[in-house]
Amino acid sequence: MLSDLELTEAVDAAESDLVELCSKLVAAPSVSPPGDTRAVAEVVRTHLRGVGITSDLAIRNPLKPSLLASIEGADPGAHLVMNVHLDTMPAGDETEWSVDPWALTERDGRLYGLGMGNMKGAVAAMTLAVELLSARAQSWPGRITFAAVSDEVMFGPDGAAWLLEARPDLYGDALICGEGPGWMRLAIGEKGVAWYELEAEGPSGHSSRALVGQSAVARLAAVVTRLDALGGRRIDPPPGLEALSGDPEDPGTLLSLNVGTFEGGSVVSQLPVRARASVDARMPPGIGLDEVDELVRTACEQTEGVEWHRTKGWAADWTDPSASIVSCVSAAASAVRGETPKLAVRLPASDASRWRAEGIPAVCYGPQPTFSAGTDDFAERQDVVDCAKVYALAAVRFLRELQTEATKPQDT
Numbered sequence: 001m002l003s004d005l006e007l008t009e010a011v012d013a014a015e016s017d018l019v020e021l022c023s024k025l026v027a028a029p030s031v032s033p034p035g036d037t038r039a040v041a042e043v044v045r046t047h048l049r050g051v052g053i054t055s056d057l058a059i060r061n062p063l064k065p066s067l068l069a070s071i072e073g074a075d076p077g078a079h080l081v082m083n084v085h086l087d088t089m090p091a092g093d094e095t096e097w098s099v100d101p102w103a104l105t106e107r108d109g110r111l112y113g114l115g116m117g118n119m120k121g122a123v124a125a126m127t128l129a130v131e132l133l134s135a136r137a138q139s140w141p142g143r144i145t146f147a148a149v150s151d152e153v154m155f156g157p158d159g160a161a162w163l164l165e166a167r168p169d170l171y172g173d174a175l176i177c178g179e180g181p182g183w184m185r186l187a188i189g190e191k192g193v194a195w196y197e198l199e200a201e202g203p204s205g206h207s208s209r210a211l212v213g214q215s216a217v218a219r220l221a222a223v224v225t226r227l228d229a230l231g232g233r234r235i236d237p238p239p240g241l242e243a244l245s246g247d248p249e250d251p252g253t254l255l256s257l258n259v260g261t262f263e264g265g266s267v268v269s270q271l272p273v274r275a276r277a278s279v280d281a282r283m284p285p286g287i288g289l290d291e292v293d294e295l296v297r298t299a300c301e302q303t304e305g306v307e308w309h310r311t312k313g314w315a316a317d318w319t320d321p322s323a324s325i326v327s328c329v330s331a332a333a334s335a336v337r338g339e340t341p342k343l344a345v346r347l348p349a350s351d352a353s354r355w356r357a358e359g360i361p362a363v364c365y366g367p368q369p370t371f372s373a374g375t376d377d378f379a380e381r382q383d384v385v386d387c388a389k390v391y392a393l394a395a396v397r398f399l400r401e402l403q404t405e406a407t408k409p410q411d412t
Contacts, residue, residue, distance in 0.1 A: 002139030004393055007393055008336065008389045011129075011385060011388045011392065019104075019384075022113070023103075023104035026103065026120055029102065029114075031087070031089070031090050031114075032088065032154050032156075035063065035087045035151055035154065041148065044123065045057070045067055047127060051131045053069050053131065053134050056068050058166070060162045061158040064087075064150035064156075065150060066086070066148060067147075067149075068145065068147055070146075071144050072137065073139075073144075074138045075142075077143070077399055077403045078172075078399055078403065078406075079142060080142065080143070080145070080172060080398055080399060081174070081176070082126050082130065082147070082178075082395065083148075083175055084122050084126050084178040085123075085160075088119075088120070088153065089153055089374075091114050096375045098376055100113075101114040101377070109382065110379070110380055111384065112376055113377065116373075117180075117379050118179075118368055118372065118373035119179055119366060121367040121384045122178025122366035125367065125387035126391050127146070129391035129395065133395060140399050142403065144399075152350070152351050164354055164355075175325070175361070176325065177363065177364045177366075179350040179352065180364065181346040181368070183342075183369065184333070184341060184386075185344040186341040187346040187364035187365070188326055189317060189318025190316060190318070191283055191316050191349075192283035192288075192315040193281070193282060193313060193349060194280075194289055194310055194312070194313040195280055195281075195311045195313065196278065196281070196296055196311065197308065197309055197311055198276065199274065199275070199276050199306070199307050200216040200217070200264070200274065200276075200306045201219075203271060204270070206269065206271070210271055213303075215265075216265075216272045217275045220276075220277055222303050224262065227295075227296065228257060230295055232254055233255045234248060235253055236253075236286050237253060238285055240320060241318060244344070251371070253284045255282070255284065258280045259278070260278045263275065263276050264276065293310060317357065318356070319356060324398060325362070325394075326363055328401060329341075332389075332390045332394035332397060333386075333390050333394075336393065337390075346364055347372070350364055367383035367384045367387050
């Protein structure tokens with residue numbers, strides 16, 4: 001019988017190899033855009049090949065391969081998908097970094113390098129977990145698919161979106177995504193997204209005849225000021241998600257609206273006759289697209305000459321906190337770290353939402369240390385190690401639990 005202790009000791013024994021894998025991943029650029037994941041996919045593929053695991057590249061766009069590896073347990077059973085993404089955000093202004101973005105730097109217990117927090121630390125941790133589980137496949141039932149995908153950072157069409165269309169066998173019975181919500185919490189849901197385009201018109205003429213609030217820019221400014229004031233509104237979680245309501249300042253429960261672009265006019269001495277703005281709204285569970293549409297509509301209707309339309313949108317999604325995958329990951333994290341992880345809603349979207357859209361329970365857990373990555377991107381070394389342990393323990397717990405449920409006598 002495979003024990004938690006055996007798995008956690010195996011991770012500890014492989015810790016130096018795990019850090020070395022992180023180093024190779026950071027050194028393989030995969031910035032999106034352009035999202036070229038060929039080099040980083042080859043790093044993972046080479047590592048798996050070296051421990052006897054066969055993997056395949058799934059390719060829609062030749063620059064953006066995703067990597068798939070499947071391992072089978074001793075007996076038939078449930079199918080667990082373990083998901084990470086290979087692309088990273090850009091480094092930004094590299095002169096602001098205190099370390100080389102393209103080389104792993106260890107300092108004060110932290111592993112620095114572009115993508116370590118989002119999310120090459122999780123790629124390495126999940127790769128090691130799959131390696132250790134494969135070597136002990138006679139000790140657990142079912143099937144595990146490791147899906148290291150491309151095109152996630154821009155939520156594009158060439159990664160998980162295409163995979164789920166081309167390979168419906170990848171739905172599985174549950175998904176663990178390595179996308180951390182920050183501070184080693186366990187994300188059971190994600191904010192929804194709504195993008196809006198606003199356009200204002202106003203009278204033409206020389207600036208010497210300008211009246212208060214009449215130009216297109218002034219009209220649009222009034223609207224976006226109203227929208228900006230809506231940001232930070234706390235939304236009560238819907239029934240079943242009461243566990244998310246503990247921290248009133250948690251941004252996962254707050255509505256956010258950001259005016260991403262604003263443009264208008266061409267000459268300082270003329271009244272601008274048109275102005276445009278784009279707005280990004282992020283919706284926690286408890287508020288829907290229709291409700292946010294109404295907030296935007298109301299803000300626009302209070303000012304003459306302003307039109308709006310939504311260009312993209314989907315509601316927040318979440319997995320029932322009582323789902324088996326939630327309890328299994330939570331129990332594994334508790335066993336490894338000595339405390340139950342707090343449940344959370346991720347702020348940006350992740351590929352976990354694609355599985356939830358198909359009715360598959362999905363959670364996110366990973367070594368991202370804050371809400372999002374940026375300059376001096378890093379992950380705590382211990383968090384990366386602990387994630388490898390949690391992924392391995394949670395996979396075994398989940399597959400055994402579903403096998404037990406399947407073999408229980410059914411009421412007649």
